Amino acid sequence: MPRVENKLTILNRLQDLRNVRGLTQEQLAQAVDVTRATILAIEKGGYNPSLELAFRLAKFFKIGVQDIFYEKGARRE
Amino acid sequence: MKKELVVNKAIRFVQNYLVGAFPIVAACMVWSSWPSDTAPSGIVWELLSYNLMLWFSMLIIFLSVLVIFPDARKKTLTRLANLKEADEREEYLTGKAASSAYLSTLSLVIFLLFISILNVSVTTIPREQAPDGKNRTLSIGLDLSLFDNKQTNPPGTLFDTKRWQVSQAALLLVVLVWQLVSFNLKARKEFDLPAA
Numbered sequence: 001m002p003r004v005e006n007k008l009t010i011l012n013r014l015q016d017l018r019n020v021r022g023l024t025q026e027q028l029a030q031a032v033d034v035t036r037a038t039i040l041a042i043e044k045g046g047y048n049p050s051l052e053l054a055f056r057l058a059k060f061f062k063i064g065v066q067d068i069f070y071e072k073g074a075r076r077e
Numbered sequence: 078m079k080k081e082l083v084v085n086k087a088i089r090f091v092q093n094y095l096v097g098a099f100p101i102v103a104a105c106m107v108w109s110s111w112p113s114d115t116a117p118s119g120i121v122w123e124l125l126s127y128n129l130m131l132w133f134s135m136l137i138i139f140l141s142v143l144v145i146f147p148d149a150r151k152k153t154l155t156r157l158a159n160l161k162e163a164d165e166r167e168e169y170l171t172g173k174a175a176s177s178a179y180l181s182t183l184s185l186v187i188f189l190l191f192i193s194i195l196n197v198s199v200t201t202i203p204r205e206q207a208p209d210g211k212n213r214t215l216s217i218g219l220d221l222s223l224f225d226n227k228q229t230n231p232p233g234t235l236f237d238t239k240r241w242q243v244s245q246a247a248l249l250l251v252v253l254v255w256q257l258v259s260f261n262l263k264a265r266k267e268f269d270l271p272a273a
Contacts, residue, residue, distance in 0.1 A: 038166040050165050 009072035015043045017061050017068065032056045088149050091139050092156065095132065101125065102132045183256055190249040196220045223247040 018028050018039075025043075029036045034053065041047035049057070058065045105125040143150045154171045155163045196218045204212050225242045243251075 034164040034166070035162045037160075037162075038164055041166060047166055047169070053165060 010048055010069055011045065011072050012042060012069045014039070014057065014068060017063075018043075021061075028060075031060050084149075085152070088142075088152060091135055092153065095136060095139060098128060098132050102129055105129050179256070179260060183253070186249055186253045186256070190246060190253060193244075193246045193249060194219050194221045221246050221250075223250075 018025070023031075025036045025039045029039045032053065033056070038047065038049075038053075042049055054065050054069060057068055061068065105128065108125070143153055151163060151168075154175075155167055158167065158171050158174060160167050160170070196216075198216050200214050200216070202212050202214060204210070206212075222244055224247070225244045230237050230240065
């Protein structure tokens, strides 16, 4: 059975998505029911959100989770 | 909703009292260990003593509430972690801080337990008994007694709780066992998966 390395670096394009929609961190935080500090931490790569929050973000932007979060080195569309 | 607000206000009030009154409690404890002529007398001392009793009672009740009610525990941890609002990242941060605090406290308690039961003594023995002229002996041992038996009561004392005062080593041992058992039980409960 193939093994998956146990440390993956997950990156995200949350800041780009937010900027495209002209939203502030505070507005996005309120929309997905977290604090502004959490949005800031996710954008800076200091915190990986829970699966539930990742889905909430995807639902808010009306895109798939994999369109926001991706593995470092993986090809982005 | 209204009930929750009242509970939150009560928790906040107790937290503020415990934090705000701590310097007075500390001062009271310091004063009580000084010679009696320097300690405040009369009504001031009475008030400080009542405050000390109230503070400890409130602390015990508050800690029991934290153990029983998860919401109160969460709010207090958020405040202790110096975070203004709580969300999933706050849980992650307090969880990380708690595990690190747990391990450091555990090592500290083990260290304190070790030095409280370690007994190192150097004694001098008469020269005539000393082999090869070496008249000093070094003994290293461990001494674990659960009760302090130093207290002697004046004659006529019928009951005194100090007779059953537990030793430092016993206290540390209890804290150590409590930490390990409570952590283990909580972890088992959290990690128990439903049967497939």
